[in-house]
Amino acid sequence: MMKIYQTQLGNLSTSIVVNGVPRRIQFFARNGVNGIFSTDDEQLQQAMEKSRSYGKRFKLMETPRPQPEVTYTMVPDVRTWQEARDYLRKEPYNLPDEEVSTPALIELAGERLHLIFTHLKKGKKR
Secondary structure: OOEEEEEOOOOOEEEEEEOOEEEEEEOEEOOOOOEEEEEOOHHHHHHHHHOOOEOOOEEEEEOOOOOOOOOOEEEOOOOOHHHHHHHHHOOOOOOOHHHHOOHHHHHHHHHHOOEEEOOOOOOOOO
16 A cells, blocks of 8 residues: 655655665655655564654654446446436436436536446547
């Protein structure tokens, strides 16, 4: 898992001992003050969080949460916007007429429900 560390000492270069071997790490600061360093190396992460500099010279900024994987369902037998509207109004979706009254709303509903109507032509984006 990727972790991001931050320092307020600018472009900080420091050594961290990992399994008895010193490793040089570099925090990069775009604004000259807030430097960041990221790694997915769990041994390095543990060593950084146990080092004397942790909490004084640098700290854990954030741990990005993994994004859930989205699965899309292909709907190949729908060929017209009217069929798509009827499809979305039936079980299991039961969308009301107001939510599927135009092709643009049908597209939005399909995206929200992770459906791909393979034979429908998408509307032109402005």
